[in-house]
Amino acid sequence: MAQLVVLAGPTAVGKGTLLKALLDKHPEIWVSVSATTRPARPGEQDGEDYHFVTHEQFDALVAEDGLLEWAVVHGSNRYGTPRQPVLDALAAGRPAVLEIDLDGVRQVRRTMPEALFVFVAPPSWEELVRRLEGRGTENEAERERRLETARQEMAAAEEFDEVVVNDDLDTALGELEDIVLQAR
Template sequence: MSDARSEVGSPTRLTVLAGPTAVGKGAVTSWLRENHPEIWISVSATTRKQRPGEVDGVHYHFVDDARFDAMVASDDLLEWAVVHKQARYGTPRGPVLEALAEGRPALLEIDLQGARQVRERMPEARFVFLAPPSWEELVRRLVGRGTEDEAERERRLETARAELAAEPEFDAVVVNHTIPAAAEELIELMRS
């Protein structure tokens, strides 16, 4: 990688943000998108159903199983995984490489399985774990968003327990007490 300088102030380096379900990864990245447009944020492809308020190409690239299979077969994804034993999610490779080549600070917001794959392919990336203030707060946030039924909440909480145990695999941890504070702490890590 070249020694291109980003507007954040450090050599361009991919940052990977992961953490358990309902910890606020999407909210933190949305805040960054609105307040730090110099940061390029990857848009994942997914086979899950589009939720109310989500915009295709902004929140996710919503694709069917056949399109996702084609992306996997042609190695168009930097990483991909089955999440919550249901939908598949993946990071399109081309846009990530383009952003880094342009010298832009780049951020991937992905799940634990994807972060592990990116570590194998791009070990020079910075890996940041977004943690909840407590287990009780994580459960409150998941229930409070009201986007999953009881069975889906239980499936996600089961996944979250395993995801929380992976915290030591990451280079840094940001506790999401509030979205702006967590986002600013993430910016500081990207600058370091």
């Protein structure tokens, strides 16, 4: 059975960009699609970027133990990892990656301690702020909420098995690629 790789890091650090580049090079890698109660952003597709669900549908997944982990993120919306697809990918021997928040990481560590936990870090706090502001997808209050969460996440980097600094995309991608492919 393959080893699960759990990827986390602060908002705007480039986790999604790294994962997309990794999948472009290695389509055999399976990446979990999270369920969320937040609305889709422009261009996001249900079932590809996230499973966009109502609060009632999310409650049902929690009640049925259908989520490997779940959390309230940025104080407003819930995100979770559907359990069965993860177990199916691992049983099939596919390299499997979860991209989740810090609370989710801690839940997975309790239930699947054999997973490999990877933190994606920015080259500096200033660069993280610049990237978040450059996205232009959040208003000022949301940016502040996300930055407060990012401070907490960065303070927890020592809880992870590996840290990949996303300063140069190609370098960070190479490091992540080595980690995920060795976890087979």
